[in-house]
Amino acid sequence: MKKLFLFTLLVIVSACGVAWAQDSPEYTLPDRPDENYEAPLYPTTGVRFVVCSPLERRLPSPLYALYKDKYMPIYISSRGPSERVLPGSDGHIRLYEEDPGDAKEPKPFLDIALPQEASKGRVVCLVVLGTEKTKPQYFYIRESEMPVGGFYVLNFSPVPIEIISITKPGKYPDKGERISPFKRTDNNCISPSNSNVWAFTKKDNPDVKTLEYLLRVPSESENGTPMPLRGSKFAMSKGSAYVTIVIKNPANAQLFRLISFSYSGEADKRNEDNAAKAAKAPRGGQRSSTPR
Numbered sequence: 001m002k003k004l005f006l007f008t009l010l011v012i013v014s015a016c017g018v019a020w021a022q023d024s025p026e027y028t029l030p031d032r033p034d035e036n037y038e039a040p041l042y043p044t045t046g047v048r049f050v051v052c053s054p055l056e057r058r059l060p061s062p063l064y065a066l067y068k069d070k071y072m073p074i075y076i077s078s079r080g081p082s083e084r085v086l087p088g089s090d091g092h093i094r095l096y097e098e099d100p101g102d103a104k105e106p107k108p109f110l111d112i113a114l115p116q117e118a119s120k121g122r123v124v125c126l127v128v129l130g131t132e133k134t135k136p137q138y139f140y141i142r143e144s145e146m147p148v149g150g151f152y153v154l155n156f157s158p159v160p161i162e163i164i165s166i167t168k169p170g171k172y173p174d175k176g177e178r179i180s181p182f183k184r185t186d187n188n189c190i191s192p193s194n195s196n197v198w199a200f201t202k203k204d205n206p207d208v209k210t211l212e213y214l215l216r217v218p219s220e221s222e223n224g225t226p227m228p229l230r231g232s233k234f235a236m237s238k239g240s241a242y243v244t245i246v247i248k249n250p251a252n253a254q255l256f257r258l259i260s261f262s263y264s265g266e267a268d269k270r271n272e273d274n275a276a277k278a279a280k281a282p283r284g285g286q287r288s289s290t291p292r
Contacts, residue, residue, distance in 0.1 A: 041278055043067060044268040045122050047093060047114070047140075048081035049074070052156075053129035054247045054257050063095040063109060071099045081124055081263045084271075091119050112138055115187040124263060126190075126245070128156075140189045141243070148241045148264055149202035151211060151234060154190060155179045156247040157256060159217060162226065163198055166212040167205065176214070179246075202236050210235055215246065217256070230258055240264040 051059060062073035065085040074095060076082045087093050093112040100106030118125070118140040128137040146152055155161045164176035180195035192199040200211060211234045217227040229246065242262045249255040 040072065041068070041274050042072060042083045042267075042271045043086045044084065044271045044275070045120075046084040046086040047118065047123045047125050048084045048263070049076040049125045049127055050081050050261050051076055051078040051129060052126045052139075052245055052247065052259050053078065054249050055129070055131065055251070057129040057132075059127065059129070060097050060109065063097060064099050065093065065095055071096065071101075076127065078259055078261065080261050083267070084122075087114050087119050091116070110136070115140065115189065117187050117189050118142065122268070130250070138188060140187075142189060142191075143241075143263070145191050146199070146241060146243075147201075147203075149236070149238045150241045151200045151236070152192070152241065152243045153179060153198040153215065154243065154245045155196040155198075156182045156245055158182065158248060161229070161246055162216050162218045164214040164216070165200065167208045169212075176216070178218075202238050205236070208236055215244070215258070229256055239266075 051057075059076050061077070062075050064071040065074050066072075067086065072083065074082050074085060085093050085095070091114050093110075093114060094108035095110040095112075096106055097109040112125070122143040124141040124143060126139040126141070128139065130137070153161070153163060158181050160181055161179040162176040163179060164173060166172060177198065179198045182196050183194075185191075185194070190197060200208075202208070212232075213234065214231040215229040217229065219226050230244070234242065240262045241264070243260065245259045247257050247259065249257050
């Protein structure tokens with residue numbers, strides 16, 4: 001009877017669940033047959049950003065970041081990761097609301113001081129936007145720790161979350177796994193070893209092609225009814241990482257918001273190809289990338 005109830009609940013929540021967010025369209029220019037056309041060139045390491053906002057706030061789009069000799073447009077949304085940005089020599093990333101051009105001391109719209117752990121390699125930065133009167137908060141996913149081929153749940157809420165995962169059709173577990181309430185780390189870096197993170201990877205589960213899951217808030221009483229948040233089936237992929245963030249709605253203590261996005265290495269490969277093409281062509285002088 002318990003397994004029948006769980007199966008019914010999964011079906012109901014799956015039918016009403018929120019669809020996975022797809023990668024946001026990355027910055028591209030129209031194809032041009034002109035042989036002098038240069039594809040936009042972005043770094044293949046560094047930080048890319050995703051907005052995480054319980055109030056559905058947004059950042060201006062695009063923002064601009066200095067890379068080599070140009071200020072490049074950076075498109076940041078909740079749908080998927082932006083283009084990458086390299087930190088300056090002081091460990092800061094500065095994003096501008098308009099292209100500063102040749103301004104000597106441009107004023108950044110965002111000035112982000114990266115922790116040392118997030119200043120090298122490939123990193124996803126979660127930009128948590130609160131109210132208009134509060135400053136953004138930044139949390140960092142090191143892609144080497146949460147690589148592609150994984151399914152990750154981050155509990156940013158103040159209450160525990162439970163996930164029931166089904167890796168074989170028809171085999172329902174008697175109980176789920178607890179994902180602890182959010183607890184801030186000193187460096188704001190997110191790791192699968194954190195108690196508020198749940199991870200399921202293709203590497204550790206090579207035979208699992210489809211992961212069926214139910215996210216819910218456990219009942220506060222022994223005989224109470226849990227609150228379902230999302231139930232769905234997910235096709236495991238070697239080439240992408242999928243992340244779901246559970247966050248409390250500050251406007252209503254009884255409501256939760258789930259933000260989902262994915263990331264892969266396709267954009268990095270494309271930029272590597274663009275860089276190889278650009279290296280064959282002579283380039284002019286470069287603008288200093290030292291932060292001002």
